[in-house]
Amino acid sequence: MPEEILRVEELQKFFVTVQGTVRAVDRVSFTVHAGETLGLVGESGSGKSTVAYTVVGLYAPTSGRIYFEGSDISRPVAKRSKALKRAIQIVFQDPGTSLNPRRTIQQILELPLKVHRLTVGDRKAEVVELLRRVELPPEYMYKSPHMLGGGERQMVAIARALATKPKLIILDEPTSALDVSIQAKIINMLIKFQEEMNLSYLFITHDLSLMRNVATRVAIMYLGKICEVAPTAEFFQNPLHPYTKMLLSSIPVVLEEEEALKPTKIISEGEIPSPVNVPPGCGFHTRCPVREEICSRVDPEAVEVSDGHLVRCHLLNRQ
Ligand SMILES: Nc1ncnc2c1ncn2[C@@H]1O[C@H](COP(=O)(O)OP(=O)(O)O)[C@@H](O)[C@H]1O
Numbered sequence: 001m002p003e004e005i006l007r008v009e010e011l012q013k014f015f016v017t018v019q020g021t022v023r024a025v026d027r028v029s030f031t032v033h034a035g036e037t038l039g040l041v042g043e044s045g046s047g048k049s050t051v052a053y054t055v056v057g058l059y060a061p062t063s064g065r066i067y068f069e070g071s072d073i074s075r076p077v078a079k080r081s082k083a084l085k086r087a088i089q090i091v092f093q094d095p096g097t098s099l100n101p102r103r104t105i106q107q108i109l110e111l112p113l114k115v116h117r118l119t120v121g122d123r124k125a126e127v128v129e130l131l132r133r134v135e136l137p138p139e140y141m142y143k144s145p146h147m148l149g150g151g152e153r154q155m156v157a158i159a160r161a162l163a164t165k166p167k168l169i170i171l172d173e174p175t176s177a178l179d180v181s182i183q184a185k186i187i188n189m190l191i192k193f194q195e196e197m198n199l200s201y202l203f204i205t206h207d208l209s210l211m212r213n214v215a216t217r218v219a220i221m222y223l224g225k226i227c228e229v230a231p232t233a234e235f236f237q238n239p240l241h242p243y244t245k246m247l248l249s250s251i252p253v254v255l256e257e258e259e260a261l262k263p264t265k266i267i268s269e270g271e272i273p274s275p276v277n278v279p280p281g282c283g284f285h286t287r288c289p290v291r292e293e294i295c296s297r298v299d300p301e302a303v304e305v306s307d308g309h310l311v312r313c314h315l316l317n318r319q
């Protein structure tokens, strides 16, 4: 196993609102190894972006620890060193709002080079090089973000992240707002950059099928908690958590052999509860088709069922 680059331990992030305390992320633990992609998958509102923002320091954790290359970095971005900020970059879902509309692409791509004093030669030449890497023509540097298409804007956001030569990039639904054809192009580019630069990715998405060819390991989030983590092949062949089975039963399959492996269709009951009003016991019990009495009382602990395959479910031995 390659070295561990990111370790998140028992992370909690709560928001106090007029409606009550939102338990957006509740005791989440995971690791990302050098050069791998951890896919963090969950429905809207499950807490994925909150994990992302806390790891990059946009939010301070309520409790828990975040380690980067072995050092504790559980603090907001204002208290992080420049070297650390360089090493961890984020690409947001919506490149329309993450790129400053009043700046040209040149200014947007020059900024990280200036802030981190990364330019060795001609800064403009470096901007051209960054554009080339994301397959955009050099004259795009004179444009402003609104003159670009959604996919092109996201490529600029990726170029900006690459500018600091990071070790870890957090991709928060980077293709969710884009056409399928552009989505494939961006994913292929991300895979290429990962190989070239030995990058690690925390790839956040609500689209589980996307992870099949992208993730090294997959983690499933539900209502602020991770309910199952496994290496990708194991994950798709031997899903164990009822929620994972529910998600897998509703994604399209490509091959007939996969159809045979697919869990029988599970119809979800009800909606995802509000994180202000988290049910006691297992967070999924209100929608779980196989729940038992204990599930509404006791929150299950994670159990490692095989190498790197962790599941939080009381019924593990009974399914
Ligand atoms: N700044 C905030 N203040 C209050 N509640 C928030 C805030 N950010 C997120 N939440 C709530 O936390 C939960 C998780 O949100 P989020 O992390 O954005 O989920 P996801 O990215 O999986 O869709 C949601 O219920 C959301 O409404």
Ligand SMILES: [Mg+2]
Residues within 6 Å of the ligand: 048, 049, 050, 173
């Ligand atoms: Mg989100």
